[in-house]
Amino acid sequence: xxxxxxxxxxxxxxxxxxVTACLLPFLSGTxxxxxxxxxxxxxxxxxxxxxxxxxxxxxxxxWNISARSCETLLQGPLVxxxxxxxxxDYDRGGEWSGQAFMCSREKEFTIRGTxxxxxxxxxxxxxxxxxxxxxxxxxxxxxxxxxxxxERPLTPLAPTVRMTPGQREPxxxxxxxxxxxxxxxxxx
Numbered sequence: 001x002x003x004x005x006x007x008x009x010x011x012x013x014x015x016x017x018x019v020t021a022c023l024l025p026f027l028s029g030t031x032x033x034x035x036x037x038x039x040x041x042x043x044x045x046x047x048x049x050x051x052x053x054x055x056x057x058x059x060x061x062x063w064n065i066s067a068r069s070c071e072t073l074l075q076g077p078l079v080x081x082x083x084x085x086x087x088x089d090y091d092r093g094g095e096w097s098g099q100a101f102m103c104s105r106e107k108e109f110t111i112r113g114t115x116x117x118x119x120x121x122x123x124x125x126x127x128x129x130x131x132x133x134x135x136x137x138x139x140x141x142x143x144x145x146x147x148x149x150x151e152r153p154l155t156p157l158a159p160t161v162r163m164t165p166g167q168r169e170p171x172x173x174x175x176x177x178x179x180x181x182x183x184x185x186x187x188x
Contacts, residue, residue: 033077033136037063038070041144043091049073050084050102050114050127057114059102059127061086070139077136084127087142096142098128 039045048061051074065071086104087096103117104125117124132138 034072035074035078035083035132035137036070036072036139037065037085037087038139038141039065039067040141041089042067043089043144045142046088046090047071047073048086048104048109048125048127050086050100051080051082053079056112057102059084059104059109059111059114061104061109064090067091078132078134078138081132081134083130083132083138085130085140086125086127096128097126100127100129101125102127 035049037047044067045065046061047063047065048059050057050059052058060073063071063073084098084100084102085096086098086102089095101117101124102114103111103120103122105111105122109122111122113120130138130140
């Protein structure tokens with residue numbers, strides 16, 4: 001006959017197993033690595049991203065992110081050090097932009113290259129630079145200028161960058177010549 005543990009011991013065992021299951025990806029070294037964006041505003045926002053992969057520059061959009069929620073923009077380990085974000089506040093107007101000009105359009109898009117946007121029928125849009133420091137994962141948090149950012153990030157295991165509408169990008173000025181293969185910054 002098998003003796004069952006006391007009910008309190010069974011509860012503690014279930015709790016320990018649940019916590020262990022949640023931490024298992026981190027303990028095994030297979031932690032998720034993504035590029036995420038958290039919308040810490042009271043508005044819905046539209047987000048576009050630009051980055052350089054093995055085939056060159058690419059911009060993608062749009063992710064529609066509800067107020068006070070997060071979305072994974074790119075899944076898996078980051079392929080670049082520099083990423084570029086452009087976001088629009090759908091409800092109150094305003095944008096999060098910068099001096100890295102890339103191609104975009106009003107409808108859903110994936111666009112290769114950053115040259116001659118207007119001649120190719122696209123919009124020329126200023127994205128702000130995010131320097132991930134070559135981390136495997138990163139989270140950008142958008143905030144309202146009138147609101148204070150939360151005291152702790154929504155995803156505490158990933159580095160974050162906080163931006164408010166109209167705020168200049170936090171990185172150093174962009175180069176005026178096309179970027180080197182390893183550096184960030186897109187110009188036209």
